Amino acid sequence: MTGRLTQRQLECLRLSATMTDKDIGRHLGISHHTVSLHIREALRRLEVSSRKAALRRLACEPLYGLDAMAVAPTPALDRPAPGDPADDARGLIETPTAAWFLPPPPRRGFRLGLVLVFAAVAALITVGIVSVVSGAVGALASHAPPAANLTQD
Structure with missing residues (x-):
């Protein structure tokens, strides 16, 4: 590895496992172009060509360990799980960071x-x-x- 990742690069890369660049940008309050730049720089520093390979590399690195894969816990009571029948009836799930529409049944x-x-x-x-x-x-x-x-x- 050629260099350490910044906290923002690490955060963007970690979130890219489950979110799109636009979603990460909304979550962090930055542009999706900036998210893309952070991830590209992280890939360059980790000397890998894909996000998946970067996440694998992070999981194996003692410098980052399992913290790179951990997601900040959110209380289960704050929001219902996706697919909850009550939410499917409304079609909208509200989260602390954003709202998204579920596809109709x-x-x-x-x-x-x-x-x-x-x-x-x-x-x-x-x-x-x-x-x-x-x-x-x-x-x-x-x-x-x-x-x-x-x-x-």
């Missing part, structure tokens, strides 16, 4: 309905194209010269 038959609608639209478009082409051919046929007599005497 899957609806039965939605995918099949979507495929059927797509197939119906495709069939209508195909019928329309065929009718336009046949109309154009019929219009051209009415203006065509009479067929020449190709039989020989």
Whole structure:
């Protein structure tokens, strides 16, 4: 390892295991571009090419030990767990740092309905194209010269 990581680089790298750069930026109150710069510099100093490899390196380093992987505990009473039926009904989970929307619960038959609608639209478009082409051919046929007599005497 070429150098020690700053506290901010270590924090950004640790949070990158479970959060996106934008989420880390919101959590720390900095720009996601700054988060990206901190992580890139940490990767350079650790002499690795990916965030996953950097986290593995940190876990093995006696200088950082398991502290690099530890996440600050948050009281379970402050916020409900994701997937709680009460939160799914609202669709919103509030946390101390941010709020995010959960995807709606899957609806039965939605995918099949979507495929059927797509197939119906495709069939209508195909019928329309065929009718336009046949109309154009019929219009051209009415203006065509009479067929020449190709039989020989």
